[in-house]
Amino acid sequence: MYRIVHKRALNPTVVMMDIEAPLVARKAQAGQFIILRVDEDGERIPLTVAGVNADEGTVKIIFQLVGATTDALGRKSEGDSIQDFVGPLGRPTETEGLHKVCVVGGGVGCAIALPVAQKLHDLGCEVHTVIGFRSKDLLILEDEFRACSDRLTIMTDDGSYGRQGVITVPLKEAIEAGEAYDEVIAIGPLIMMKFVAATTKPYGIKTVVSMNPIMIDGTGMCGGCRLTVGGKTRFACVDGPEFDGHEVDFDGAMTRGGMYRDFERHAREAGCNLLKQEAN
Numbered sequence: 001m002y003r004i005v006h007k008r009a010l011n012p013t014v015v016m017m018d019i020e021a022p023l024v025a026r027k028a029q030a031g032q033f034i035i036l037r038v039d040e041d042g043e044r045i046p047l048t049v050a051g052v053n054a055d056e057g058t059v060k061i062i063f064q065l066v067g068a069t070t071d072a073l074g075r076k077s078e079g080d081s082i083q084d085f086v087g088p089l090g091r092p093t094e095t096e097g098l099h100k101v102c103v104v105g106g107g108v109g110c111a112i113a114l115p116v117a118q119k120l121h122d123l124g125c126e127v128h129t130v131i132g133f134r135s136k137d138l139l140i141l142e143d144e145f146r147a148c149s150d151r152l153t154i155m156t157d158d159g160s161y162g163r164q165g166v167i168t169v170p171l172k173e174a175i176e177a178g179e180a181y182d183e184v185i186a187i188g189p190l191i192m193m194k195f196v197a198a199t200t201k202p203y204g205i206k207t208v209v210s211m212n213p214i215m216i217d218g219t220g221m222c223g224g225c226r227l228t229v230g231g232k233t234r235f236a237c238v239d240g241p242e243f244d245g246h247e248v249d250f251d252g253a254m255t256r257g258g259m260y261r262d263f264e265r266h267a268r269e270a271g272c273n274l275l276k277q278e279a280n
Helices: 022-027 068-074 107-122 142-148 168-176 190-203 250-257 261-279
Strands: 002-011 014-020 033-037 045-048 051-053 058-064 084-089 100-106 126-133 151-156 183-187 207-210 226-229 232-235 242-244
Touching: 002 058, 014 068, 014 107, 022 051, 022 058, 022 084, 033 058, 045 058, 051 107, 058 068, 058 107, 100 107, 100 168, 100 190, 107 126, 107 142, 107 183, 126 142, 126 168, 142 151, 151 168, 168 190, 183 190, 190 207, 190 250, 226 242, 226 250
Parallel strands: 100 126, 100 183, 126 151, 183 207
Antiparallel strands: 002 014, 014 058, 033 045, 033 084, 051 058, 207 242, 226 232
């Protein structure tokens, strides 16, 4: 069992937890992920490592309350434990040789982008960051990004904070203004990463995206996380989760990602109904 050492709500739908998992904390790096089960009857879900404290033996996770499992995890309190916490899995972010990078994060994907930006900053890289949210109420991790970014741009769909518009706008402006990025790293919804890759491709700027498809075992055996990259089948759990954004078949990934949407909605509704019955 893995104890929840700290819990904090970042906004109404996003929760941050520090989990006591010293063996994972000792080896986890930016870009890698873990797979957890809330209880012995629960499903396995992947969550990207949002930070580690090797001295305290804790691993930070940040998740959005979107389904039955994340709802169950979100109901846990400090001092409670979760059943399984396996990792680190996947390949770490490749940072060697990078001197100037633009990190682009969308929504809860910013939780994954943050440790990448922090690692680049610690290595002496010039980091420009663009993060986007639907509204100010959903903004997360602003102070943390400011601390590790040489330039930070915040975008909101409704203009309630920062600049109004989509994150590809300031990215394109920076490129056309002469910013010579060694790499752009985009992490967020599939549609966002697709358009970031489309924005950078005409300029020949290498663009890395972090894929988070359906995943079961995390070792490449089940095939649930398969993607088409450069016309070939790849597995996010062992070949990724980061891939060349100019080679990813985003349309195929979005189709596969929606396969179980109705099932997940029914599972969440069932869980909510059970809670209502217990409350009565």
